[in-house]
Amino acid sequence: MDVAKSRHLEGSVNFYRLSRKFVDESEMPQEAKDIMYYSLAIGHHLGVVDCLKSEMQCSGEEYLEWFSALEEGSEAYNKMKGFLVFGEITINPEHINMLALAFDKIDTNKQSEKSKYLTQGLIDILTAIHKEPNMYLMIRGGQ
Template sequence: MQDNNMQNKVKFFKLYKKFVDENESAPEVKQLQYYTLAIGHHIGVVDCLSPVLEMEKEAYLRWIGKLPEGIGKKKLEGLAKWGELEINKDHAAPLAAALSEASPRFLPEEKRWADQLLQLLQLMMKDPVVYLVVRLR
């Protein structure tokens, strides 16, 4: 039986290591590489994830509660239901827009979280291999 106190933290992780030597692969297989790396944790491949952001669950829920209704907010709300979520390049633009719109309502600590997440989303838009995993622990 899992202790409920074990699920009081929200942790964001970023993929930080690739298992494919991009210098040795042909340009024709780049999309296949990106796809394989993106779905790796679903098929049992060990991801090299680095923690990049952590907060209390209640603080996270208050923070995302300030986001405008829409795709970005709905994505982050999924954590409460599923206990884990993935943020990839397809989610980057809607999340960035939601964070930017809600920024005036954020407390200073929430603003720091938003700024850090926005930096990661911008990186994700430039490099489609980068993705985030958010876990409730």
């Protein structure tokens, strides 16, 4: 795939961090609530609503410039390139070390101010995910 021709570069790129979760109990019969709470207790999140907070935003071209500084073909590069293929990616706790190490290797002298901002913002979010493993980051295209 030619990354520069992705249709997902046309709009904005938004970085959303999970800020909280809540259980949607509106108009739910007690029997259904009992099943939902049981499923939560065993690890299935039926009825749970994730609240995502916008943390950063950039243009598609800025995103491409930013992640292209990673080693092409590396696991980190391929993870971030996934946005161009699917229009969104999720970064979970298992991605923290891999991404942090890869973005830390980038020579900041060769980065634009926006790329430096995105790198520092990502590192801050990865640190927050490390401290709270139930958190995740969603990178999704916007308008």
